Amino acid sequence: MALHNLTLAQISKGLEAGDFTSVEITQHFLDRINQFDKGENGLNSFITISEKQALIDAQAADERRAAGNATQWTGVPFAHKDIFCTDGTLTTCGSKMLSNFVPPYDATVVENMKREGAVCLGKTNMDEFAMGSSNESSFYGAVKNPWNNETIPGGSSGGSAAAVAARLVPAATGTDTGGSIRQPSALCGLTGLKPTYGRCSRWGMIAYASSLDQAGPMARTAEDAAMMLNVMASFDEKDSTSINQDVPDYTATLNDDLAGKVIGLPKEFFPDSLDGEMKQTMKAAIAEFEKLGCTVKEISLPSTDLAIPAYYVVAPAECSANLSRMDGVRFGHRCEDPKDVEDLYKRSRGEGFGDEVKRRIMIGTYALSTGFYDAYYVKAQKIRRLIKNDFVKAFEEVDFIMGPVTPSPAFKIGEKSGDPVEMYMEDKFTLSCNLAGLPGMSIPAGQINGLPVGLQIMGNYWNEASMLNAAHKFQQVTDFHQQAPANI
Amino acid sequence: MALDRSDVTNIANLARLAIAEDNIDQYQQELSSILALVEQMNAVNTDNIQPLAHPTDAVQRLRSDQVTEVNDREKFMANAPAQENGLFLVPKVVE
Numbered sequence: 001m002a003l004h005n006l007t008l009a010q011i012s013k014g015l016e017a018g019d020f021t022s023v024e025i026t027q028h029f030l031d032r033i034n035q036f037d038k039g040e041n042g043l044n045s046f047i048t049i050s051e052k053q054a055l056i057d058a059q060a061a062d063e064r065r066a067a068g069n070a071t072q073w074t075g076v077p078f079a080h081k082d083i084f085c086t087d088g089t090l091t092t093c094g095s096k097m098l099s100n101f102v103p104p105y106d107a108t109v110v111e112n113m114k115r116e117g118a119v120c121l122g123k124t125n126m127d128e129f130a131m132g133s134s135n136e137s138s139f140y141g142a143v144k145n146p147w148n149n150e151t152i153p154g155g156s157s158g159g160s161a162a163a164v165a166a167r168l169v170p171a172a173t174g175t176d177t178g179g180s181i182r183q184p185s186a187l188c189g190l191t192g193l194k195p196t197y198g199r200c201s202r203w204g205m206i207a208y209a210s211s212l213d214q215a216g217p218m219a220r221t222a223e224d225a226a227m228m229l230n231v232m233a234s235f236d237e238k239d240s241t242s243i244n245q246d247v248p249d250y251t252a253t254l255n256d257d258l259a260g261k262v263i264g265l266p267k268e269f270f271p272d273s274l275d276g277e278m279k280q281t282m283k284a285a286i287a288e289f290e291k292l293g294c295t296v297k298e299i300s301l302p303s304t305d306l307a308i309p310a311y312y313v314v315a316p317a318e319c320s321a322n323l324s325r326m327d328g329v330r331f332g333h334r335c336e337d338p339k340d341v342e343d344l345y346k347r348s349r350g351e352g353f354g355d356e357v358k359r360r361i362m363i364g365t366y367a368l369s370t371g372f373y374d375a376y377y378v379k380a381q382k383i384r385r386l387i388k389n390d391f392v393k394a395f396e397e398v399d400f401i402m403g404p405v406t407p408s409p410a411f412k413i414g415e416k417s418g419d420p421v422e423m424y425m426e427d428k429f430t431l432s433c434n435l436a437g438l439p440g441m442s443i444p445a446g447q448i449n450g451l452p453v454g455l456q457i458m459g460n461y462w463n464e465a466s467m468l469n470a471a472h473k474f475q476q477v478t479d480f481h482q483q484a485p486a487n488i
Numbered sequence: 489m490a491l492d493r494s495d496v497t498n499i500a501n502l503a504r505l506a507i508a509e510d511n512i513d514q515y516q517q518e519l520s521s522i523l524a525l526v527e528q529m530n531a532v533n534t535d536n537i538q539p540l541a542h543p544t545d546a547v548q549r550l551r552s553d554q555v556t557e558v559n560d561r562e563k564f565m566a567n568a569p570a571q572e573n574g575l576f577l578v579p580k581v582v583e
Contacts, residue, residue: 340580
């Protein structure tokens, strides 16, 4: 098998067996990035390719292995979303504002991967400051979906999704504030997991909406996602919302029996308006779980429709506060010849931020302004409580909740970019997970019009291991996750 | 709530964002339609519901008041757009 078709787990085993060195496999993937990512017809999934550093790290990994100190990850190549601060490596967050920003420190997730000796090949493209569902808001240009060059890969972790789907890297990190791991994973045919809020450290992960942001793995298989979460997850003193809870070995329970598990199907995730083919595809995937011994139960999450309005208060409000640090004074873009400090702030920010970021900052500023705080932010937080209560009640009766990740497969580049509200509807099935802080994942569940779609699996708090178990068992009896785009 | 042009100008000022005069109409229309979406929240009664600040209702951890960071001033200053004598440089604030 060609090296780029190997999964993370297979690469790890191959390195251990001495079938190839880290330098060899790193070079192989770097060659693919150079071949498929750049130029007019390239995918544009990377903002920075760390060719030199990757080869140095690969060499060091090979030496570490020779010395007998290798871990499962030593020498294994992957990529980071460009939202994670990497000491000494440009970190743009997809924005002109940070187009010159070289972080003086590593994010905790980056540090965790480094400690294992994993080899980072570069930083992947993304919607600006993770605000978007199509990767079209990146200052570095749209990313193409490898399944069809005219369609979006999803967002905001669109570069990570496109790169993994095109086999330019075996896996990549992502972050998910309202669906940004699950939606691009669904649209590119990957297995992506947003963990419970507090599972992965947010330290050094450039903040969008702090009460919603979570990092997680994007890979081809559930086994690979488990292997990645093992390293990404940790308790971190430096993140005040990190939870001190043991990290289990997520790969240890992948083969557990699913017999007797109950799957809840919320009727709000299967509305009459849902596309017939999508409904069919989801039902067929869920039938596979029934064959594995699960039972299915119809449930209701009555506050589901409130997730979009609540999200578009909470996220913009928090982003308007978080992004106030981008002021042209200490780092980032600064305008030319500011006439006074007010002018410096306004023009640096006006020039540095793109349209979608400006819209969200303004909505958030308005929602938090004097006289409106209770009507917007507090109201939205009360709705969050209602959404969470729905899930708490549902999980008294079911082990998993399943439904579609997106209403439809990937749409065309440019199709929805003119209407922000229409774009927001893309996230209607993913937002409630973030508002409740629950773990959610997307697994490949079939294709519609030749484009992949994802089945969403939601679990109770801290149940990532059982969700990965369910996903893995599904992948043992299906081959959707093995399908690859043509011409790659 | 529909915003008018002066609302947009006021919000942009509060957010310290320079926006082009030509774009105000577009922002007015887009922000108003986002607010219309958001106001669907008002259809639900939330009296006596506790706002949710942390999904798992975790509370702020405390730590002992000890210095844990090392002084890395030069490295941090390397990203400064303008500096002088190890200080960030901005236009004159006090006349």
